[in-house]
Amino acid sequence: MKKKRVAILGSTGSIGKQTLDVLSAFKDDFEVIGLAAGSNIQLLVEQVKEHNPRFVSVKDAFLAQELKSILKNPSIEIFWNDVGLEFISSCSCDIVVNGLVGSLGLKPTISALSHGKRVAFANKETLVIAGNLIKDLLRKHHGEIIPLDSEHVAIHQCVNNSSKENIKRIILTASGGPFRTWSKDKIHAATKEQALKHPTWVMGQKITIDSATLMNKGLEIIEAMYLFDVNHSQVDVFIHPQSIMHSAVEFIDGNIIAQLGATDMKLPIQYSLYYPERKQLPFNLFCDLLAIQKLEFEKPDYEKFPCLRLAYDVARKGKSYPIVLNAANEIAVDLFLKEKISFGDIEKIILKAMDSHNATEPESLDEILEVDKETRQRVSELTNSAV
Amino acid sequence: MKKKRVAILGSTGSIGKQTLDVLSAFKDDFEVIGLAAGSNIQLLVEQVKEHNPRFVSVKDAFLAQELKSILKNPSIEIFWNDVGLEFISSCSCDIVVNGLVGSLGLKPTISALSHGKRVAFANKETLVIAGNLIKDLLRKHHGEIIPLDSEHVAIHQCVNNSSKENIKRIILTASGGPFRTWSKDKIHAATKEQALKHPTWVMGQKITIDSATLMNKGLEIIEAMYLFDVNHSQVDVFIHPQSIMHSAVEFIDGNIIAQLGATDMKLPIQYSLYYPERKQLPFNLFCDLLAIQKLEFEKPDYEKFPCLRLAYDVARKGKSYPIVLNAANEIAVDLFLKEKISFGDIEKIILKAMDSHNATEPESLDEILEVDKETRQRVSELTNSAV
Numbered sequence: 043m044k045k046k047r048v049a050i051l052g053s054t055g056s057i058g059k060q061t062l063d064v065l066s067a068f069k070d071d072f073e074v075i076g077l078a079a080g081s082n083i084q085l086l087v088e089q090v091k092e093h094n095p096r097f098v099s100v101k102d103a104f105l106a107q108e109l110k111s112i113l114k115n116p117s118i119e120i121f122w123n124d125v126g127l128e129f130i131s132s133c134s135c136d137i138v139v140n141g142l143v144g145s146l147g148l149k150p151t152i153s154a155l156s157h158g159k160r161v162a163f164a165n166k167e168t169l170v171i172a173g174n175l176i177k178d179l180l181r182k183h184h185g186e187i188i189p190l191d192s193e194h195v196a197i198h199q200c201v202n203n204s205s206k207e208n209i210k211r212i213i214l215t216a217s218g219g220p221f222r223t224w225s226k227d228k229i230h231a232a233t234k235e236q237a238l239k240h241p242t243w244v245m246g247q248k249i250t251i252d253s254a255t256l257m258n259k260g261l262e263i264i265e266a267m268y269l270f271d272v273n274h275s276q277v278d279v280f281i282h283p284q285s286i287m288h289s290a291v292e293f294i295d296g297n298i299i300a301q302l303g304a305t306d307m308k309l310p311i312q313y314s315l316y317y318p319e320r321k322q323l324p325f326n327l328f329c330d331l332l333a334i335q336k337l338e339f340e341k342p343d344y345e346k347f348p349c350l351r352l353a354y355d356v357a358r359k360g361k362s363y364p365i366v367l368n369a370a371n372e373i374a375v376d377l378f379l380k381e382k383i384s385f386g387d388i389e390k391i392i393l394k395a396m397d398s399h400n401a402t403e404p405e406s407l408d409e410i411l412e413v414d415k416e417t418r419q420r421v422s423e424l425t426n427s428a429v
Numbered sequence: 430m431k432k433k434r435v436a437i438l439g440s441t442g443s444i445g446k447q448t449l450d451v452l453s454a455f456k457d458d459f460e461v462i463g464l465a466a467g468s469n470i471q472l473l474v475e476q477v478k479e480h481n482p483r484f485v486s487v488k489d490a491f492l493a494q495e496l497k498s499i500l501k502n503p504s505i506e507i508f509w510n511d512v513g514l515e516f517i518s519s520c521s522c523d524i525v526v527n528g529l530v531g532s533l534g535l536k537p538t539i540s541a542l543s544h545g546k547r548v549a550f551a552n553k554e555t556l557v558i559a560g561n562l563i564k565d566l567l568r569k570h571h572g573e574i575i576p577l578d579s580e581h582v583a584i585h586q587c588v589n590n591s592s593k594e595n596i597k598r599i600i601l602t603a604s605g606g607p608f609r610t611w612s613k614d615k616i617h618a619a620t621k622e623q624a625l626k627h628p629t630w631v632m633g634q635k636i637t638i639d640s641a642t643l644m645n646k647g648l649e650i651i652e653a654m655y656l657f658d659v660n661h662s663q664v665d666v667f668i669h670p671q672s673i674m675h676s677a678v679e680f681i682d683g684n685i686i687a688q689l690g691a692t693d694m695k696l697p698i699q700y701s702l703y704y705p706e707r708k709q710l711p712f713n714l715f716c717d718l719l720a721i722q723k724l725e726f727e728k729p730d731y732e733k734f735p736c737l738r739l740a741y742d743v744a745r746k747g748k749s750y751p752i753v754l755n756a757a758n759e760i761a762v763d764l765f766l767k768e769k770i771s772f773g774d775i776e777k778i779i780l781k782a783m784d785s786h787n788a789t790e791p792e793s794l795d796e797i798l799e800v801d802k803e804t805r806q807r808v809s810e811l812t813n814s815a816v
Contacts, residue, residue, distance in 0.1 A: 199686060202589050208707040213718070280718060290689070295703070296696050296710040298718075299586060302677070302685040309683050316682070320595040323683040331600070331667065331685075337724045 048315070049076030049097070049135040051127060051150050054085045056246040057141030057164045057190060057307060062089060064311045067324040072315065076130040078121075078150075081105055087112050097133050099126025128153040137315060140165045141190075143248050144372050145414055148172055152407065155179040155187075162314035164190035166265040167372070171365045172410050173268035187269065188314040192243075193262055194269055195310040196288035196301035204293070206271045213290040213298070214266060215282040216259040216342065217242045222283060226346050230386030234378065237385055242285035242305045251375045255388055256342065260353020261371075264364055267357060274357035279350065281340045286329060302337075304329045348389045352396065361401040362413045369417035370395035377425060395421050435702070436463035436484070436522040438514060438537050441472045443633040444528030444551045444577060444694060449476060451698045454711040459702065463517040465508075465537075468492055474499050484520050486513025515540040524702060526577075527552045530635050531759050532801055535559055539794065542572040549701035551577035553652040554759070558752040559797050560655035574656065575701040579630075580649055581656055582697040583675035583688035591680070593658045600677040600685070601653060602669040603646040603729065604629045609670060613733050617773030621765065624772055629672035629692045638762045642775055643729065647740020648758075651751055654744060661744035666737065668727045673716060689724075691716045735776045739783065748788040749800045756804035757782035764812060782808050 048065060052058045058079070065072050074093035079086040080101045090098060090113060099121040100106050106122040113120075121129050131138050131150035138154040139162040140147050147165030152172075154161045156179055163169075169176055180187065189195050193214055201209065220239050221229045237254040238247065245253070252258035263277045290300035303309050304327040312321065344351040349371075356363040374391040377383045383391070395417055404410045435452060439445045445466070452459050461480035466473040467488045477485060477500060486508040487493050493509040500507075508516050518525050518537035525541040526549040527534050534552030539559075541548050543566060550556075556563055567574065576582050580601055588596065607626050608616045624641040625634065632640070639645035650664045677687035690696050691714040699708065731738040736758075743750040761778040764770045770778070782804055791797045 199684060204707070210715075287687075292715070293707050294709045295699055295707040296690055296712075296714050296716065297586060297700065297707070298689040298716055300674075300687045300689055302687055303683055312682055313684065320591070320680050320682040320684070322681045325683075327683050328597075328679070329683065329685055331726045332728055335726060339718045339722060341719055 043071065045071060045073045046137060046315070047075040047135040048072050048137045048139060049078070049130050049133055050074065050139045050141065051078045051131060051147065052080075052141035052143070053077040053089055054079040054082040055141050055143065056244070057139065057311070059085075060307045061139045061141065061162075061311050062093060064308050064315065065093070068312075068315070068321070071321075075135045076133050078127050078130045083109055083112070090118065097121065097130055099130050124149060131159070132157045136160065137162060139190075139311070139314075140168075143167075143246060145171055145368065148407075148410075151176065152179060155185040156183055158183040158185045160186050160188060162190050162311065163187045166191060166261045167368050169265045169268045170261050170368045171414060172407070173264065173364070174405070175407060175410065177268060188317050189265075189269055190307070190310045190314055191262060191265070192303075192305070192307070192310055193289040194265060195313055197266060197270060197291055199301045199313070200289070200291035200299040201270060202299075208293050208295075209270065209272060209276065210292045210294045211276045211278055212266050212270060212272060213292060213300075214259060214262055214277055214279050215285070215287050215289050215339075216256060216279055217253070217285040218281040218283055218342075219254040219256060221254055221346075222281065224346075229346060230384065232385040234381055237378070241283070245307075247379055248372070248375055251378060251388075252371070254385070255349040256347040257349040257353060257371050257388075257392075259342075260350050260356075261368065263353055264357050274354060277357075279342050281342050282338065284334055284337055286331070286334055286337055302329060302331070303327075349392065352389070352392055356396070359401070361403050363396065363399070363401060365404070365410060365413040366395055366399045366417045367392060369414045370421050373418055373421045373425070383425065391421060391425060394424055398424075430458065432458060432460045433524060433702070434462040434522040435459050435524045435526060436465070436517050436520055437461065437526045437528065438465045438518060438534065439467075439528035439530070440464040440476055441466040441469040442528050442530065443631070444526065444698070446472075447694045448526045448528065448549075448698050449480060451695050451702065452480070455702075455708070458708075462522045463520050465514050465517045470496055470499070477505065484508065484517055486517050511536060518546070519544045523547065524549060526698070526701075527555075528577075530554075530633060532558055532755065535794075535797075538563065539566060542566040542574075543570055545570040545572045547573050547575060549577050549698065550574045553578060553648050554755050556652045556655045557648050557755045558801060559794070560651065560751070561792070562794060562797065564655060575704050576652075576656055577694070577697045577701055578649060578652070579690075579692070579694070579697055580676040581652060582700055584653060584657060584678060586688045586700070587676070587678035587686040588657060589686075595680050595682075596657065596659060596663065597679045597681045598663045598665055599653055599657060599659060600679060600687075601646060601649055601664055601666050602672070602674055602676050602726075603643060603666055604640070604672040605668040605670055605729075606641045606643060608641055608733075609668065611733075616733060617771065619772040621768055624765070628670070632694075634766055635759070635762055638765060638775075639758070641772070642736040643734040644736040644740060644758050644775075644779075646729075647737050647743075648755065650740055651744050661741060664744075666729050668729050669725065671721055671724055673718070673721055673724055689716055689718070690714075736779065739776070739779055743783070746788070748790050750783065750786070750788060752791070752797060752800040753782055753786045753804045754779060756801050757808045760805060760808045760812070770812065778808060778812060781811055785811075
């Protein structure tokens, strides 16, 4: 088999690092052709030395210059900023792994899909804000998205090319995050350190905070709607503290098909690289149900986790609301991580942003980015005056 | 769509009755062309009046005469005994539902598959005693088996045409039966009434006793080996008291795909009739995971349930052993149901039959039936002298 060429966006992030771990185990089947990182030059240099990509991109021209002087390798082309990300995502690769966080991943996704690539996709925010645009591109250019979120890769396997008419509903599972058993007051006063302690998954900072508010699950509802062509009333969230059943699909004939597995992103990453083949897992990550003993399921508590309800509202309303939800959440989480607002402020900021928004129906990328930009400005003003 | 024609073997038994319930709900898609029953003429007459089949078969000539005089319908052809079963299973039907119990189902299965039919298959004993023969027929005549056992129909959906090289192992779940939490001594002294109280499923008498000894799970291990082309070391049994996860498949890449659903045979029956399509469930049989709250898993106790270990031994040894296991079990269960032996005697009888057997490698139907007959004679002698 000819080696498949892989480009990674966000190579020094959580998904990027784990993708490189998987690729290191399968050097006969894949080669790394491009790496895009932000500003972690030290790690990027190590990655470049091990995987020898042809194209590398960093956050800005200054970092690009620094990287160049460290690598001293004229056969590696070095890019920077948005242009670099878009170049890497449309380079001569077969698979683009999009491990970027937030709306930063939108343009590179458009670029990869416009070139008909397979995108292994951990960047749910892109689908939340531009789902219809992405679906149009998939139709036009015959690219494909293989989800990397453990939930959506579970659903991908459960659906397994069955027609969407067969799907009664999607059961999206959620660990419940670190605050599942906490009181509402205690949750509101949670510290950054407490919110970053996820009970079952090790992930990047933004998604870990989103998991604590359950906004992550909310964004995943919208992501699932676009990926699997279902409406909001066909996506149910079940709290499942063990995080072993990553999601399930209930079919119209009463059969539920579920995916279970270890809580390690290397499994979805390997799946997305090889799909539709399956390849022997080279890591000791098989899931021992007998050791786990039980799987529990409960209803989510919308009172304690209002972000989940906000996301359902947005999923139902559609229009420009998902863009506002996502932008307000990104800013609020960033402020919380900088310890400028309390945990309880996150939901308040998003709610204010939603309430003061005049809905539109953006179709083009420019219109989407305009709503995104307007929301960020509006939220920044709100928070500057309030915080 | 042209209506599919269905023949049912064992129409007055548990599977047969439920199949007719399903068919009653889908009269636009199916017609009942043949019904084969034993001696429950009263129920058979009701079934004939409702479903108007062209061919009917009963246990013997006397019952056939009785049925004829009740029905007074010259357009219905009436058959009896083995010949009747084989006629019905090879008549002008598209699907044969084999709901027969024990080795009685072997010849009609051969007949149906020799005519390239789809067999909806609840008759695991046939695969246990003649698995290789059945597989040869499937290859030669392009018929197909869609399993009706809840476990195997679960596995069928989890495998979903994936290549067998992708399967690491099958996780066959078992409720544990009515004696899961009992002591070994108490189990040995269990009454017929106690053994017939299955905690989660309503089924026929023989399979209910087999579920109490766990021999049912043992037979299912061997059935799974033939249906899914795996070896005995690739089939693990997990006790799962809730009987909601009906089985699962672990793939080589660490992903486990499981099927969950209500404990009602109408679900597998509907699946087997429509496969590969799925059709809206007309019964209120959706599975509410939130009401069930938890799914538990534990190792089976081979000390308390030696029949399961016996079945694994037989699965490993192969040759004529599965025929002996099955025949001895059928006789022992029959004696227990007639209250001639104790529950604890079942395993002893099977063990004695195995120990005194000289293994052969039967290939033809005649050779298989010869081992079956010889075992039944030998076990009858053993039990007549011992009981």
